[in-house]
Amino acid sequence: xxxxxxxxxxxxxxxxxxxxxxxxxxxxxxxxxxxxxxxxxxxxxxxxxxxxxxxxxxxxxxxxxxxxxxxxxxxxxxxxxxxxxxxxxxxxxxxxxxxxxxxxxxxxxxxxxxxxxxxxxxxxxxxxxxxxxxxxxxxxxxxxxxxxxxxxxxxxxxxxxxxxxxxxxxxxxxxxxxxxxxxxxxxxxxxxxxxxxxxxxxxxxxxxxxxxxxxxxxxxxxxxxxxxxxxxxxxxxxxxxxxxxxxxxxxxxxxxxxxxxxxxxxxxxxxxxxxxxxxxxxxxxxxxxxxxxxxxxxxxxxxxxxxxxxxxxxxxxxxxxxxxxxxxxxxxxxxxxxxxxxxxxxxxxxxxxxxxxxxxxxxxxxxxxxxxxxxxxxxxxxxxxxxxxxxxxxxxxxxxxxxxxxxxxxxxxxxxxxxxxxxxxx
Numbered sequence: 001x002x003x004x005x006x007x008x009x010x011x012x013x014x015x016x017x018x019x020x021x022x023x024x025x026x027x028x029x030x031x032x033x034x035x036x037x038x039x040x041x042x043x044x045x046x047x048x049x050x051x052x053x054x055x056x057x058x059x060x061x062x063x064x065x066x067x068x069x070x071x072x073x074x075x076x077x078x079x080x081x082x083x084x085x086x087x088x089x090x091x092x093x094x095x096x097x098x099x100x101x102x103x104x105x106x107x108x109x110x111x112x113x114x115x116x117x118x119x120x121x122x123x124x125x126x127x128x129x130x131x132x133x134x135x136x137x138x139x140x141x142x143x144x145x146x147x148x149x150x151x152x153x154x155x156x157x158x159x160x161x162x163x164x165x166x167x168x169x170x171x172x173x174x175x176x177x178x179x180x181x182x183x184x185x186x187x188x189x190x191x192x193x194x195x196x197x198x199x200x201x202x203x204x205x206x207x208x209x210x211x212x213x214x215x216x217x218x219x220x221x222x223x224x225x226x227x228x229x230x231x232x233x234x235x236x237x238x239x240x241x242x243x244x245x246x247x248x249x250x251x252x253x254x255x256x257x258x259x260x261x262x263x264x265x266x267x268x269x270x271x272x273x274x275x276x277x278x279x280x281x282x283x284x285x286x287x288x289x290x291x292x293x294x295x296x297x298x299x300x301x302x303x304x305x306x307x308x309x310x311x312x313x314x315x316x317x318x319x320x321x322x323x324x325x326x327x328x329x330x331x332x333x334x335x336x337x338x339x340x341x342x343x344x345x346x347x348x349x350x351x352x353x354x355x356x357x358x359x360x361x362x363x364x365x366x367x368x369x370x371x372x373x374x375x376x377x378x379x380x381x382x383x384x385x386x387x388x389x390x391x392x393x394x395x396x397x398x399x400x401x402x403x404x405x406x407x408x409x410x411x412x413x414x415x416x417x418x419x420x421x422x423x424x425x426x
Contacts, residue, residue, distance in 0.1 A: 009422045010357050012401070014350040016371065016417040019404065020316055020342035026052060026331045027309050035327050037338075043314040049338055050312040050323075052331060057307040064303035068296035075289035082282035089275040096268035103261040106253045118246040125239035132235040136228030151213040158206035165199040318342040321415075341415065348381065348403040348419045351393060358399040360425040361386055367403045372418040374411060381405045383423060 030052035037049050172192050176185040185192075253261075321339040325331055348369055353361065367381035385402040392398070403421055 008425055010353070010360050010425050011420065011422050012350040012353045012357070014348040014401075014403070014419045014421055016346055016413050016419050017349050017415060018318075018341040018343055019345040019347045020318060021321075021415075022315055022340050023336035024049065024312055024315065024338045024340060025334050025336050026050075026312055027333055028052070028306075029333050030310065030331060032325050032327050032329050032331055032337075035323060035325070037320045037323065039320055039322055041320045043318065043320060043340070045314050045316050047314045048311045049314055049320070049340075050325065050331075052310040054307055054310045057303070057310050061300070061303040061307050064296070064299040068293070068300050071289065071292040071296040075286070075293050078282065078285040078289040082279070082286050085275065085278040085282040089272065089279055092268065092271040092275040096265070096272050099261070099264040099268040103258075103265050106258050106261045109252045110249045114249060115246075118242070118249050121242040122239070122246050125235070125242040129232065129235040129239050132232045136232055148213070148216050151209070151216050154209040155206070155213050158202065158209040162199070162202040162206045165195065165202050169195050169199050312337055314340060316340070316342060343415075346405045346408050346413050347384070348405065348421055350401045350403070350421065351398065352396075353399050353401050355390065355397045355399065358386065358401070361401055361423050362426045365426065366424045368422040369403065369405065370420045371411075371413065372420070373414075377411055379405055379408065379411075381421070 032050055033053045034051045035049075036047075036051070037043060043049065169192075172185075172188070172195060176183055176188075318340045319342070321341050323338050324335075325337045331337055348367075361383060363383050363386060365383040367383060369379040369381045371377060371379070381403040383401055384404045387400040390397045390399050401421075401423070403423075
């Protein structure tokens, strides 16, 4: 049946179709590993529907991630080398500054403050020699007769005191007498304890006085003499060093010394140049490493995309209408694997609008729709699209016109139901 036209109305036949419908296909080929859904399942946008065997894609991702880790390690190493190179430049510049300062000092000769400091060190060293000799002589000086006599007098006094206390303590012991009740010692107690403590102290005092006398009589030991002489020798050596340094300072730098300082500056300048070259090389290495990381990151992104392409996901919320593939079957790129539709909204697609009638139809035109399976229902619609390319139908050239049905209430519409439309002609 072909569309019919009157003065104000263009009538045509069509089919009820979901407003959203899509035949989904894989972008790559492979073997179907998992079918997640069945016909009639309601799915959400982005939900996986089918998946191809991911082994090759997963291996590719692992390899890409390993290359990225290697590239990142290389970048860290290059950055560390650049940091070391920058530090080396700073060190080389500091060494150049020191060498230049040393050359300036050598060329300028001794400064007054340097001479004064050297002379002060000589004077201090000379005073140290005198002090060391005096300390040695004092420590090794043999005691004279008066010192020995005084020590002997201390020994005699200590012995006399000790003897006095011994006699007093013996008298305390002798004061004891026997009685029928036993021995009685009237002086025992505090008197006896105090006298005994004084006697012990007197004995220690006598021993110390005797030791002091014997030390004076013996004089300095060989070890004491060696230590004293060594201290003097050290002080004399320090004096000689200080005097030599002063003499060298007053003499001034020789031409050889000046040349050595100049060579040190030249070497430091070369060191700075080499360090700067190393920085350029390190910066170039960092740039290469960064490029390698970027390339590896792109490789990971590409591998992740390849793995994602093993999934066929829902493009919108809807219902699975048909599944064309089963697990284990081969999927070809672009071949419809699953059909998805949203049955929440509907539209009509005409099937017999001829080239003679399509010229009278415009987008936005109001449409009255009757569904053959629902004779009591009359729906209002609006033209949303007029095909630009024709189709052939029973030998005629026809154009598909799409009519949107904004309100379908709870009508039991089904995909493919026959509908009749009356379109307001322009």
